[in-house]
Amino acid sequence: MSTVDYSGLKSNFASLIFTTNIPILRAYRKLTQLRPETMNSFDYPTFPTANGYMTEKIRTKYIQRAIAEKNLPENAHRMPQILTLDAPNEASKPIQFWQLYSVLGQDRIVDIVYRFYKRVFADEPWFTSVFANVGSIEHHVNTQASMWTDVMGGGLAYHGGEFRLSFHHTHNAMALMNQKGAERWVQLMVQTLDDTSTDLTDDPRVRRSLNTFLDHFLGKYATEFRFEKNANFGELNIALIKRYNFLNMSSDAIEALDENALREELIARGIDTTGLRDKQQLVNKALSL
Secondary structure, three states: OOOOOOOOOOHHHHOOOOOOOHHHHHHHHHHHHHHOOOOOOOOOOOOOOOOOOHHHHHHHHHHHHHOOOOOOOOOOHHHHHHHOOOOOOOOOOOHHHHHOOHHHHHHHHHHHHHHHHHOOOOHHHHHHEEEEEEHHHHHHHHHHHHHHHHOOOOOOOOOOOOHHHHHHHHHHOOHOOOOOHHHHHHHHHHHHHOOOOOOOOOHHHHHHHHHHHHHHHHHHHHHOOOOOOOOOOOOOOOOOOOOOOOOHHHHHHHHHHHHHHHHHHHHHHOOOOOOOOOOHHHHHHHHHH
């Protein structure tokens, strides 16, 4: 990874301490020493995790939406492997964004946020001025890295939680809480994440999880501030749908499944269900496998 110029930032980082018991900005010590992971298999958590002020509430809201959009199974809110803050080691399973801290840790989160704000402060005046009026690049790195850490399972890092986040957007960033501002924000973040020198580890699931995290909040802001959500960050987490092993299920258990679950499982097995018009036909097909 190429060396990053952090002059002017590192001298100030040491004096920036969170108002919580998680001094995330100690991470500046290693910012120019980050190296990509080279492991072929995963052994998470790499970093210890804890709920932040926002973790549980944001996780609940996302799970509710993902269930409605059929990206998570209906019982996702009761599944330990989804609720946990530790990322799954199986490469076939997506990393939920509240599990990202277990993979990235403080150093990488701070590095990603700093790289983003370097782009922000070098952008056009109509965009940059809104951030500059609020504070320096150090201020923005401090606050946004703490918010990311808090949501991503790094502990109590963003004091004030959603109230603080809402206050910031309605009082400090209101000029950019529109489609034009959102599209430029997304553009600069995508450039940051696409940059090959940005260390996202060697786990390809990390980028999709970050995209899902950012997309969730973009959707939240688009609804709250009534603008069109046209921009996107790239590929999102793959859908995680509960699978059923009919061979290990009794007839009663198969018949207890609802019609949608039966149909989706048969389709996932490559079975054409267009001719199966009612639940009993679906049950009979499942029993015949």
